Amino acid sequence: MLEKINHPNDIKKIRPEDYKLLAKEIRRFLLYHISRTGGHLASNLGIVELTMALHLVLDFPKDQLIFDVGHQSYVHKILTGRKAGFKTLRQFHGMSGFPKRKESPCDAFHSGHSSMSLSAALGFAAARDINHTDETIVAVIGDGALSGGMAYEALNNMARLRAEKKNLIIILNDNKMSIAENVGGMSAYLNKARTQKGYVEFKGNVEQSLSKIPGVGERLIRVLKKSKDSIKQLFIPGMMFEDMGITYVGPIDGHNIPQMLEIFQRAKQLDEPIIIHVVTKKGKGYLPAEKNPAKFHGVNPFVVKTGESKTKSSGPTYTDIFAKTLAEAAEEDPKITAVTAAMPDGTGLQKFGEVFPDRFYDVGIEEEHAVTFCAGMASRGLKPVFAVYSTFLQRGFDQILHDTAIGSYPVLFALDRSGLVGADGETHQGIFDIPYLSMIPNMAVLAPVNGKELREMLLYVLKDPKCPTAVKYSRGAAETLYEDQVEKIVWGKGQVLKEGKDAVILSVGNMLPEAVKAAEILEEQGYRIGLVNPRFIKPMDTELLDQLGEEYSLIVTLEEGILNGGYGSMVMQYLMQKGYKGRIHNIGIEDQFVEHGSISELRKMLKIDGENIAARMKQWLENEI
Ligand SMILES: Cc1ncc(C[n+]2csc(CCOP(=O)(O)OP(=O)(O)O)c2C)c(N)n1
Numbered sequence: 129m130l131e132k133i134n135h136p137n138d139i140k141k142i143r144p145e146d147y148k149l150l151a152k153e154i155r156r157f158l159l160y161h162i163s164r165t166g167g168h169l170a171s172n173l174g175i176v177e178l179t180m181a182l183h184l185v186l187d188f189p190k191d192q193l194i195f196d197v198g199h200q201s202y203v204h205k206i207l208t209g210r211k212a213g214f215k216t217l218r219q220f221h222g223m224s225g226f227p228k229r230k231e232s233p234c235d236a237f238h239s240g241h242s243s244m245s246l247s248a249a250l251g252f253a254a255a256r257d258i259n260h261t262d263e264t265i266v267a268v269i270g271d272g273a274l275s276g277g278m279a280y281e282a283l284n285n286m287a288r289l290r291a292e293k294k295n296l297i298i299i300l301n302d303n304k305m306s307i308a309e310n311v312g313g314m315s316a317y318l319n320k321a322r323t324q325k326g327y328v329e330f331k332g333n334v335e336q337s338l339s340k341i342p343g344v345g346e347r348l349i350r351v352l353k354k355s356k357d358s359i360k361q362l363f364i365p366g367m368m369f370e371d372m373g374i375t376y377v378g379p380i381d382g383h384n385i386p387q388m389l390e391i392f393q394r395a396k397q398l399d400e401p402i403i404i405h406v407v408t409k410k411g412k413g414y415l416p417a418e419k420n421p422a423k424f425h426g427v428n429p430f431v432v433k434t435g436e437s438k439t440k441s442s443g444p445t446y447t448d449i450f451a452k453t454l455a456e457a458a459e460e461d462p463k464i465t466a467v468t469a470a471m472p473d474g475t476g477l478q479k480f481g482e483v484f485p486d487r488f489y490d491v492g493i494e495e496e497h498a499v500t501f502c503a504g505m506a507s508r509g510l511k512p513v514f515a516v517y518s519t520f521l522q523r524g525f526d527q528i529l530h531d532t533a534i535g536s537y538p539v540l541f542a543l544d545r546s547g548l549v550g551a552d553g554e555t556h557q558g559i560f561d562i563p564y565l566s567m568i569p570n571m572a573v574l575a576p577v578n579g580k581e582l583r584e585m586l587l588y589v590l591k592d593p594k595c596p597t598a599v600k601y602s603r604g605a606a607e608t609l610y611e612d613q614v615e616k617i618v619w620g621k622g623q624v625l626k627e628g629k630d631a632v633i634l635s636v637g638n639m640l641p642e643a644v645k646a647a648e649i650l651e652e653q654g655y656r657i658g659l660v661n662p663r664f665i666k667p668m669d670t671e672l673l674d675q676l677g678e679e680y681s682l683i684v685t686l687e688e689g690i691l692n693g694g695y696g697s698m699v700m701q702y703l704m705q706k707g708y709k710g711r712i713h714n715i716g717i718e719d720q721f722v723e724h725g726s727i728s729e730l731r732k733m734l735k736i737d738g739e740n741i742a743a744r745m746k747q748w749l750e751n752e753i
């Protein structure tokens with residue numbers, strides 16, 4: 129069957145009796161490729177029939193299908209003629225793991241972060257009306273993504289479409305899972321709706337449906353007829369959506385293509401917004417993923433037969449060290465609490481939750497809420513730690529600035545996945561945190577150069593929290609370089625790791641191995657290069673900068689982050705204002721979004737790897753520029 133799918137809309141040539149076979153082949157294809165390249169497996173296995181049904185009723189690229197988060201768009205990629213791309217999935221210059229408009233006209237909107245699809249779809253609907261076009265617009269949002277605040281802001285706005293008699297279809301793909309088990313009140317509400325099986329008709333047909341119930345149907349209608357609302361209360365599981373002015377249909381079986389087709393076709397004809405609640409099984413068709421959907425949400429290459437990862441562990445990750453250190457500190461200090469926004473596994477907080485369930489909060493995909501929730505706790509004397517990926521904390525910018533920093537509430541932001549993350553690409557690279565955090569008054573920002581220093585920093589901050597503080601560390605194995613030189617942390621103080629003469633590199637956090645490499649290359653050529661670990665990006669160690677300004681005529685800053693507003697620009701501003709007469713160069717990421725690829729490939733491309741740093745510094749040394 130899959131051989132027949134080479135272009136958008138090819139699925140329409142498949143006979144209905146072959147749909148099951150096609151679904152099976154798609155699952156086999158996904159397993160084959162994702163087990164080799166790695167990628168987001170469980171969500172895609174779960175959404176096979178749902179995507180097929182959407183492709184059977186929509187016309188690509190005319191109709192617009194928007195995926196929330198976008199990690200579940202692999203089946204859509206297969207059905208729009210991108211099978212070949214799976215060989216290079218998430219690899220450098222290969223196919224992205226997320227929807228990308230530049231990759232295909234069938235990808236309506238890029239995504240990567242959660243809960244944005246409904247707002248984007250409303251924008252598409254406004255454009256459709258102003259442009260006088262007639263495309264169908266569909267947003268697919270998961271039950272996890274529906275916990276995010278943006279989704280509610282959009283739902284709130286959707287009432288307007290009803291008043292204007294405009295169509296917009298929201299597919300709620302409910303598999304009971306975020307990455308881990310879905311949490312919170314909305315999840316409980318959906319759970320309740322899920323158990324009210326059987327009502328799939330549109331609400332206009334309520335009476336008709338009731339009359340079919342043998343014996344009681346007619347009587348029930350007579351009793352309830354006076355109030356249409358009470359009929360809905362009893363028989364429409366998603367009453368909350370109905371009350372907001374959005375027609376609700378469901379829950380329906382997201383693995384039953386004929387049923388979905390019937391409902392999707394009818395939904396297209398409506399002149400109002402509609403939410404179709406579809407129930408699917410995350411990981412469907414692959415037993416290890418069905419049993420453990422969280423483990424198979426995002427995977428490295430693995431052995432299909434056993435589900436075992438092919439990636440060998442290379443020592444503890446920064447995440448491991450964070451999780452262990454925090455648990456130890458919490459053992460001693462009952463004021464320490466830990467918060468995650470739906471990432472208990474990724475941030476390492478899962479264990480903390482098991483040991484200290486009363487001090488652990490998984491708030492769902494709600495970074496904005498999580499920040500202010502922590503600020504509230506900190507303002508009352510607790511020591512909250514929000515463990516969050518750098519890229520997702522972007523969502524909580526004003527909550528950091530307004531709710532946390534103005535009051536200088538000492539929330540500790542354990543900023544994981546800071547720097548390049550690799551295969552997830554531009555939506556996930558943690559390369560903006562130095563600018564977006566350092567610009568905020570009262571904030572402190574720390575970056576350890578190795579695992580041991582991460583531990584020291586965490587313990588130091590937790591012992592005596594002073595102000596909102598971010599400790600940023602990167603994805604993957606913790607560095608061990610210079611571990612024997614880790615000294616006691618002193619507030620606002622950096623550390624000279626190695627003395628030099630011709631130039632000094634101030635290397636932030638995870639860039640230390642590249643700085644060491646560059647220094648070694650240059651030393652082989654006769655130069656003597658100093659190395660400094662700033663430790664504190666903010667407050668900056670101005671005393672140390674003054675001293676370096678005296679000692680060196682070439683100062684180079686190095687960071688795996690965007691240069692505008694980064695550490696280098698702060699150092700440069702400081703030294704220039706102090707009248708530094710030498711040369712100062714900033715190495716980091718120029719003004720751009722960084723695509724997917726391995727971290728070493730990306731560093732090479734960005735010329736921030738050891739060899740490139742050495743080559744660039746050599747030019748500056750030789751030419752005195
Ligand atoms: C703002 C934001 N926070 C966190 C994440 C990490 N994340 C990616 S997928 C996901 C779970 C999404 O659950 P759901 O929407 O139900 O989709 P499913 O994987 O179950 O299909 C999370 C938390 C993200 N992408 N964006």
Ligand SMILES: CC(=O)[C@@H](O)[C@H](O)COP(=O)(O)O
Pocket residue numbers: 197199240307425426474545549552603
């Ligand atoms: C889709 C998404 O946002 C997450 O699943 C992300 O891919 C996780 O990344 P890590 O593998 O770094 O935990």
Ligand SMILES: [Mg+2]
Pocket residue numbers: 270271272273301302303304305306
């Ligand atoms: Mg889900």
